Amino acid sequence: MISLERVSKRYPNGREALTNVSFFVDRGELVFLTGRSGAGKSTLLKLIALLERPSRGTVTVNGRSTGALKARHIPAFRRHIGVVFQDHKLLADRPVFDNVGLPLVVAGAPLAEIDKRVRAALDQVGLLGKERSLPMELSVGEQQRVGIARAIVGKPPLIVADEPTGNLDPDLALEVMRLFKRFSEVGVTVLVATHDLHLVREFGSRELNLASGQLTGGTPDPLPSLVASR
Amino acid sequence: MRLSTLMTRHVQSLFGAFGRLARAPLATALTLLVIGIALALPAALALLVRNAESATGGFGRAVDMSVYLKSGISLVRARQLAVEARAEPGVAAVHVISADEGLNQFRRYSGFGAALDALKSNPLPNVLRIVPQPRASGAAALEGLRRTFARWPEVDMVQLDAQWVLRFNAMLAVVRRLVLIAAALFGAGVLAVIGNTIRLEILNRRDEIEVTKLVGGSNAFVRRPFLYTGVLYGLGGALLAWLVLEGTVLALHAPVTRLATLYGSGFALSGLAGRELGGLFCGGMALGWLGAWISAHRHLRDIEPRA
Numbered sequence: 001m002i003s004l005e006r007v008s009k010r011y012p013n014g015r016e017a018l019t020n021v022s023f024f025v026d027r028g029e030l031v032f033l034t035g036r037s038g039a040g041k042s043t044l045l046k047l048i049a050l051l052e053r054p055s056r057g058t059v060t061v062n063g064r065s066t067g068a069l070k071a072r073h074i075p076a077f078r079r080h081i082g083v084v085f086q087d088h089k090l091l092a093d094r095p096v097f098d099n100v101g102l103p104l105v106v107a108g109a110p111l112a113e114i115d116k117r118v119r120a121a122l123d124q125v126g127l128l129g130k131e132r133s134l135p136m137e138l139s140v141g142e143q144q145r146v147g148i149a150r151a152i153v154g155k156p157p158l159i160v161a162d163e164p165t166g167n168l169d170p171d172l173a174l175e176v177m178r179l180f181k182r183f184s185e186v187g188v189t190v191l192v193a194t195h196d197l198h199l200v201r202e203f204g205s206r207e208l209n210l211a212s213g214q215l216t217g218g219t220p221d222p223l224p225s226l227v228a229s230r
Numbered sequence: 231m232r233l234s235t236l237m238t239r240h241v242q243s244l245f246g247a248f249g250r251l252a253r254a255p256l257a258t259a260l261t262l263l264v265i266g267i268a269l270a271l272p273a274a275l276a277l278l279v280r281n282a283e284s285a286t287g288g289f290g291r292a293v294d295m296s297v298y299l300k301s302g303i304s305l306v307r308a309r310q311l312a313v314e315a316r317a318e319p320g321v322a323a324v325h326v327i328s329a330d331e332g333l334n335q336f337r338r339y340s341g342f343g344a345a346l347d348a349l350k351s352n353p354l355p356n357v358l359r360i361v362p363q364p365r366a367s368g369a370a371a372l373e374g375l376r377r378t379f380a381r382w383p384e385v386d387m388v389q390l391d392a393q394w395v396l397r398f399n400a401m402l403a404v405v406r407r408l409v410l411i412a413a414a415l416f417g418a419g420v421l422a423v424i425g426n427t428i429r430l431e432i433l434n435r436r437d438e439i440e441v442t443k444l445v446g447g448s449n450a451f452v453r454r455p456f457l458y459t460g461v462l463y464g465l466g467g468a469l470l471a472w473l474v475l476e477g478t479v480l481a482l483h484a485p486v487t488r489l490a491t492l493y494g495s496g497f498a499l500s501g502l503a504g505r506e507l508g509g510l511f512c513g514g515m516a517l518g519w520l521g522a523w524i525s526a527h528r529h530l531r532d533i534e535p536r537a
Binding site for chain 1: 234235236238239437438440441442443444445446447448449451534535
């Protein structure tokens with residue numbers, strides 16, 4: 001689902017955020033990306049969601065190399081990835097329903113289907129009944145879950161989450177992680193960047209640890225041979 | 231994407247754009263006022279030209295010339311000359327006005343009847359009235375015709391009856407060119423106003439654009455509401471321009487009619503109609519769309535999601 005081959009990312013200001021990173025994530029896997037802040041977790045997620053392109057190496061997502069993707073194909077590529085941001089990136093002046101439904105609107109889904117799927121997504125994150133609320137009327141934890149609902153509403157094969165539990169109390173954090181676990185059980189690939197090691201251990205999923213832009217241990221790649229065969 | 235879904239999207243974009251304009255009524259009104267006035271000025275000039283043309287339309291074509299024969303030329307010779315004149319290129323018809331007829335007309339219209347009766351003989355010459363063909367009624371062609379007849383030995387003088395009509399038509403041609411220049415300049419102004427308004431709107435909604443692109447919105451999707459906003463600005467501006475012109479025509483109607491009556495004309499000012507009205511509205515919307523497109527094309531590219 002995701003494969004990185006000797007990927008480096010150097011920003012225009014000269015800072016090298018990632019150095020020679022290679023790993024592979026299989027379909028339906030739940031993988032945690034850990035490391036201190038500034039270790040390169042966000043950069044790695046940006047490379048996968050095609051918010052950035054690698055300076056060197058190849059990033060392949062869902063069988064497509066991001067380096068070769070033309071600008072006009074990026075929107076379609078992004079529709080196949082659900083991204084959860086630490087700061088939610090919700091539209092403050094739109095009700096929850098519009099925020100969650102945005103990926104479907106963008107993809108051109110019929111209205112009846114949008115209605116159905118937005119409710120289903122809100123149900124999954126426990127926010128059914130909050131459709132008409134504005135994001136600011138919700139608690140931080142609820143806002144975070146609206147962001148998650150938006151990431152899953154399009155039923156993407158891959159969900160990428162950057163510190164999705166950063167603003168949540170432990171109970172809610174656990175609940176959100178269970179949600180991700182459930183998605184992975186139905187075949188969705190989930191990559192979660194977090195610094196909450198306690199939570200990670202609790203789930204016993206694979207862990208990729210970044211330090212100063214390099215992979216340092218964590219659980220080893222389960223299927224290294226697949227990197228070549230894709 | 232299914233067609234019905236696409237239609238729904240467009241209708242949503244349209245209503246969304248409309249709603250956003252309605253939510254900032256003062257800013258929208260000011261922008262519309264600028265666009266409306268910019269559209270109204272060239273349209274008013276065009277209206278002026280059209281009304282001037284129709285006011286002079288009755289005699290605008292009357293570019294006849296009178297060829298005065300020398301006083302010794304007999305009526306019989308004048309008739310022969312008329313046949314020769316008829317054969318000249320560019321001549322549609324030739325009427326012979328005999329000296330007697332001329333005297334009768336003069337007596338009837340001039341009011342010098344009694345004085346003329348005192349004359350022993352008719353002082354007037356025989357006259358050929360030349361009606362040029364429509365294609366030969368331009369200034370240069372008429373002048374050529376005038377010279378041709380002036381060279382005839384039997385001819386005393388040639389008078390172009392409608393010199394002022396020619397001058398007037400030439401003036402109208404100048405104003406017509408001015409209309410084009412004004413339309414181009416003010417059109418560029420409208421483009422700039424709408425482009426700048428859309429640019430501000432794009433900057434205001436930067437977050438929304440970023441998020442939309444983040445979840446896979448294409449440039450076309452993000453651009454669409456702004457294009458509708460531009461079209462709505464153009465439409466609203468055209469509507470305003472139309473109202474301004476209608477108001478002007480209404481205000482000028484009474485004095486112009488009085489003026490026309492004094493000149494013995496039944497002329498009345500008319501406002502924009504039919505094709506002109508369609509042109510104003512289509513032009514306004516096209517300018518709005520183009521201004522928005524240029525602005526969106528320039529500025530939307532710069533907004534790429536940064537997480």
